[in-house]
Every structure is written in C-alpha cells, then in structure tokens.
Amino acid sequence: MIQLNKYLDNLRGVIKEVDVNTAFQKQLQGAILLDIREKDEVNSGSPTNAIRISKGMLEMNIVNEIPNSDTEIYLLCASGRRSLVSAFALQELGYQHIYSVKGGFGDWKNQGLPFEIPKTLKPEDLERYKRHLLIPEVGEKGQLKLLNSKALIVGAGGIGSPVAWYLAAAGVGTIGIIDDDIVDRTNLQRQILHTENSVGTYKVDSAKERLEALNPAIKIIPIKERLNADNIDSLLSDYDVVLDGTDNFTTRYLINDACVKLKIPNVHGSVFRFEGQVTTFYPASEQENAPCYRCVYPTPPPPELAPSCAEAGVLGVLPGMVGIMCATEAIKILAGFGTLMIGKILCFNALSWSFDIYDIDQKTDCPYCGCKDHEHYPSYSNYVASCSL
Ligand SMILES: [Zn+2]
Structure with a gap:
C-alpha cells in the first residue's frame, strides 16, 4: 500500500x-x-x-x-x-x-x-539561446545576466571582430564598439566583421550592420571616436567589461588606467605574427594580488620595439584565435561562471603549437592599481602628453 x-x-x-x-x-x-x-x-x-x-x-x-x-x-x-x-x-x-x-x-x-516576480526569458530567447540554457553553468540565470550586461569593444579590427560576433551571438544585451577608422582592403584578411562592400565605410557602421543581422534583439552602439584622456571616463563608465583589441600602446595604457580607476575588468588580447596573448586585468576583483597592465609593463616600449600589424605582419587567423578567447573570458565574467584569466596570462605560438599560462603578480608599488586614494589617482593627460607613440 x-x-x-x-x-x-x-x-x-x-x-x-x-x-x-x-x-x-x-x-x-x-x-x-x-x-x-x-x-x-x-x-x-x-x-x-x-x-x-x-x-x-x-x-x-x-x-x-x-x-x-x-x-x-x-x-x-x-x-x-x-x-x-x-x-x-x-x-x-x-x-x-x-x-x-x-x-x-x-x-x-x-x-x-x-x-x-522573477525576470524570465522571452519565448524567442528560449529558442535562440537553447544550447546555453542546457549548460548548468549558464542556464536561464546566466543568459539573463548576459542579456542585461554591457560590453565595450575598443577596436573593430582583427581581435574586435570575432569578439563582437560571439558576444552578439551569445546575447550580450548592449555592445558598444569604438573605432574611428575606415575599412581598408588590407583589413579583410583578418577583420571578419567587414566585407568587400564595406571598403571605404566606417568600421563601426559595417560592424553594426553585420551584428544586427545576426542578432536584431540586442543593442549595438557604434562610437566613431578615438579614445583620449578627455573622453575615456564618460565612454567607459557605463560598461560591465571592456575588451581591448587595440594595436597601439597609447590606447592600451589609457584603457588600463581608466579601467583601474573605474573598477572595470579589462580583457586584453594582443597578437604578433604567429603569437598571441590573452589575460584579464582586474585589480578591483575579489582575487588577491590581481595586477593591472602597468604592473606587467610599467612603461611603453620604444616605438622600434613595438611594431603594429601594419609594420610586422600577422597571420590572419591569429587575431581570430585571440578574439575568441577574449570573448570566452568576457562571457564568463558577465554570466559569472568559471575561473578567469586574472593574475595569469596565456601565451601561445601557432607556428609551434605551444600554449603556456604564466602567473603575473600585482606590483605593490604600482602607482595605478596600488593607488588607494581616489583624489590622487595619476592623471591620464600627463601620460598621453609624454607619450610619443
Ligand atoms: Zn598595477
């Protein structure tokens, strides 16, 4: 019974x-x-x-x-x-x-x-993101976080292109893209957001058109500006994560300094010919000893040691690999799962297929992430004025 x-x-x-x-x-x-x-x-x-x-x-x-x-x-x-x-x-x-x-x-x-009344996914989102919903680490809760989050991509180039594609596909609700550059035919070997028809148009316009075709429900904000000491705080402050896909040191230091000050995670990717690097600089994270970019590279290298892609060349797929890893990291940050690349840097070489992860430490005397007094945070303008890159 x-x-x-x-x-x-x-x-x-x-x-x-x-x-x-x-x-x-x-x-x-x-x-x-x-x-x-x-x-x-x-x-x-x-x-x-x-x-x-x-x-x-x-x-x-x-x-x-x-x-x-x-x-x-x-x-x-x-x-x-x-x-x-x-x-x-x-x-x-x-x-x-x-x-x-x-x-x-x-x-x-x-x-x-x-x-x-809990927030829930709309029927069309349940269908679009079904494969995410099946993963316990993401699920409806993680997908809702992605839809309500904002990512800023600096540079709609080789790294920024795959980052933008995958963040849009993943349903990151607001994606800002900063770039004041025009699509050039030499970009098409690696900058997969753009097509032959985009040559001569603004990269951010080309990006918006492609990304909205992929996922019309999310918001794409094209920003035709170049980051500088005066506009960076207002451009970054609204975002949950910044993805640095730039290829010049002036902007990288500026992004670092602003992200440290504004306490925004800075997902960082870089490429050189067959080599790529990925890390997240986020000193404000709960993780102990989390460094910023300046802890690892205190000052910019001299220009002759820092060639851009235009000068050094790059295998077209390399920024794609780096961008996809940066997008993975951003999705993990925004949805809140997994171990992040904070305090670690992934370095790989596609010629020899070596992949290594190294620990990187915070410098206790770093004037940026070590600065506890907001009033005396180093100003951006001094750095930009003294940088000749
Ligand atoms: Zn630092």
Missing part, C-alpha cells in the same frame, strides 16, 4: 522544519532560501532574493549553484511537502545544514513576507 503521509512523517524525523518567519530571518542573516517549485509556479511570484532551481533539476544543478556543503539552506515549495522530500535528497547528497520551510510559499505570502 502506498502511504505518502507516513513517508512524509518519517522524513520529518530526519529533516528539521522551520516556519516561514524563521526562514526569512535566516535568509536576512546570510542563509540561502532555495525555491524548488516549477517554473510556472515561480513565474507568478517567489521570495525576494531566493535561489530558484526546480525540483526536477535540483540534484543536478545545485552542485554548481551552491558548491559548499556547509552552506545553510532553507528549501521552500508551495506547501512544505515537496521541500521535505528534496531536503532529504540534498542531505543524502552531502549537504549538512538543510531545512524544509513549513507551509511553503502559501504561508510566505500569507505572512506578508517579501516576494518578487
């Missing part, structure tokens, strides 16, 4: 139950409130700031969402019965501080506790 009530009573012997007010107080103190109801139930309201994983996917997805088995977790369903069953499963999985919320969301609302 099937005896559901007896089964639930037995579970109550091994799982602690708390009322909704206790769960709310615990949530305020830092514990996790986990709403395990199905999507259609959650869509009409769920406790504010709850984590939401439906019961069907719970054991599979919680490991990524809450990796620490010591975390205090309060499970909530509609009435307190499903949460009891799931709490037992999570306890078996190894979580040590699991509670079931008696009365569930019904009681939560009756007690006047705060709830919100």
